[in-house]
Every structure is written in structure tokens, then in C-alpha cells.
Amino acid sequence: MRISNFGAVPRTKTRADRCPVHGEFDRTLVEAFEGDNRVIGCPRCRFDAIHGQDSAERTEAVESKRWETQNAALFATGIALRFRGCSLENYRTPLDGQKLALDTCRAYVDQFEESFAAGRCLLLMGNFGTGKTHLGCSILKAVVTRYGATALYVPAADIIGALKASFGRDAASSEREIFAELAGVDLLLIDELGAQGGTEFERQSLHQIIDTRYRNMLPTIITSNLPSTELAAYIGDRALDRLRENGGQAVAFDWDSARGGDQ
Ligand SMILES: [Zn+2]
Incomplete structure (x- = not known):
């Protein structure tokens, strides 16, 4: 990945966790550009939910992914x-x-x-x-x-x-x-x-x-x-x-x- 001279990335904190389905993964706390920081759980569970059938899990997984992408794009603006x-x-x-x-x-x-x-x-x-x-x-x-x-x-x-x-x-x-x-x-x-x-x-x-x-x-x-x-x-x-x-x-x-x- 090329390092930006002017943009930023959210700070993250990870800790080892275990998913009953997928085994070990890094649970990640992501700094929010605005509002509350968020925890991203098992990435494979989220991937499966996004590509699975309509359900509350799917809606939540899609929203979580959308938030993460948009949050990163806002940090990338470099706004102080x-x-x-x-x-x-x-x-x-x-x-x-x-x-x-x-x-x-x-x-x-x-x-x-x-x-x-x-x-x-x-x-x-x-x-x-x-x-x-x-x-x-x-x-x-x-x-x-x-x-x-x-x-x-x-x-x-x-x-x-x-x-x-x-x-x-x-x-x-x-x-x-x-x-x-x-x-x-x-x-x-x-x-x-x-x-x-x-x-x-x-x-x-x-x-x-x-x-x-x-x-x-x-x-x-x-x-x-x-x-x-x-x-x-x-x-x-x-x-x-x-x-x-x-x-x-x-x-x-x-x-x-x-x-x-x-x-
Ligand atoms: Zn999982």
C-alpha cells in the first residue's frame, strides 16, 4: 500500500479472539472519524453474513462493512x-x-x-x-x-x-x-x-x-x-x-x- 503524504488512517487496537466457527481471529477496535469507535468481530463471519440470505445478521454485517469503508475514506481525506x-x-x-x-x-x-x-x-x-x-x-x-x-x-x-x-x-x-x-x-x-x-x-x-x-x-x-x-x-x-x-x-x-x- 502506498503511504499517503496528507491522508490518515484510523487507529486500531487488536486482540486475539476465537470464533466458534472459524477459529482464531483478531478482534479489532477501530477509531471512528466521528462518533463512537467500533469493534469489528470475526471477519469471516461477516463475509459469510454479507453473502448469505436476508437476515438480521446480514443487515448488520452489510452496515458494519459500509461503516468501515466510509470511515476509512473519511480518514483518507486528511481532515484535521x-x-x-x-x-x-x-x-x-x-x-x-x-x-x-x-x-x-x-x-x-x-x-x-x-x-x-x-x-x-x-x-x-x-x-x-x-x-x-x-x-x-x-x-x-x-x-x-x-x-x-x-x-x-x-x-x-x-x-x-x-x-x-x-x-x-x-x-x-x-x-x-x-x-x-x-x-x-x-x-x-x-x-x-x-x-x-x-x-x-x-x-x-x-x-x-x-x-x-x-x-x-x-x-x-x-x-x-x-x-x-x-x-x-x-x-x-x-x-x-x-x-x-x-x-x-x-x-x-x-x-x-x-x-x-x-x-
Ligand atoms: Zn467466524
Whole structure:
């Protein structure tokens, strides 16, 4: 299995157990992305139940397998612990701008099959602390759980950090592998683009990721605290045009930072 540079896997704890039918197996406690951790019992019993006749056991086994697959896909997004609980449902909207931002993000999810086919991007732009990351992560979670899409959340600074680390002699991943991972997921969220200053290397690297995904018609969501003129200067007019093509919307988060709120 290839190790992801940005995704995660659930932690597990196993202990030896014995099934009356199948003998020894590892009983596994799996960390839940959200909610309660779960125990996975004898895997062969579950397999048999899934492929057996309709029964309560079968329903339970199918649900257990579905949970395990979806839980792993949610961890694979790399969404940081702080943002795991974010959802479209728990985004607070006392202001009209917040309602509009939520509606736009919800529509993006509802129309994801169409957006995905068109490679339609989304720009969430505005001040720190206005909920851009909350909504961005909510979209990722929703497309993973509703559509079975693959998604990845990566702060722009982490992309640059991983690329720089790849130049080391003992690097775990090559630059090429990092680009391949970022270019390979159905939906990529690059968080806080422009927050880290911006050397030529940084700008070019981020531009290259946006450009590669554009050519492969894969959607990208960007959050940035830069005003649009500065964003254009940061990633280049062409990259910005690409993010806006095919109905790619820019949502302005132009209210003050929510006190004690999410990013
Ligand atoms: Zn068994």
C-alpha cells in the first residue's frame, strides 16, 4: 500500500479472539472519524453474513462493512481533528452572507455529480475565522459519504512543506509522488492559499497543482484570505481563470471573524 503524504488512517487496537466457527481471529477496535469507535468481530463471519440470505445478521454485517469503508475514506481525506465534526448542518448563519455561503456550498454538494463531470471549482475567500475551512471540510465529508468520492484536505503550507521535504536525500516520497497524490483525488481542498507569504517556488508549485487538475478536469476548492487581485498575482491570472471556468463560483466571506469560532 502506498503511504499517503496528507491522508490518515484510523487507529486500531487488536486482540486475539476465537470464533466458534472459524477459529482464531483478531478482534479489532477501530477509531471512528466521528462518533463512537467500533469493534469489528470475526471477519469471516461477516463475509459469510454479507453473502448469505436476508437476515438480521446480514443487515448488520452489510452496515458494519459500509461503516468501515466510509470511515476509512473519511480518514483518507486528511481532515484535521479540529475540523472533523464540521458539517453543513452545524454551520451557524446569523448573517445573510453566511447563509449565502452555506447555500452555495450546499448546492455544490447537491450538484456534485455535475460539478465533478465539469471539473467545476469553488473559491472560498475572506478573512481568517469566518468559517471557510469549516465549509470546505463539510463539502469534502459530504461528497465522500454521499457519493463515495475520494477527497483530500491539505493546507497550502503543508503542500510546500512536503515538496521541500521531498528534496532530502532520505525523503519518504518524491516530488512526483506528491504531485500525483494531489492530482489523483476526485476533490482537493487547498486550505489557506496565500497565507504563507509566497516565494516563486511556492507560487509555481501551487499553480502547477491547480493546472494539472484543470487539465484532468478534476475540481479543486481553494480557501484564501487574499483579496481577488492579490490572489491573481499569487497564483497567476491563468490559474485563477481556470478556477472560475465552467461556473466555478467565488464566495466572499466578508464579515468579521467569529469570536471563538472555527476557521
Ligand atoms: Zn467466524
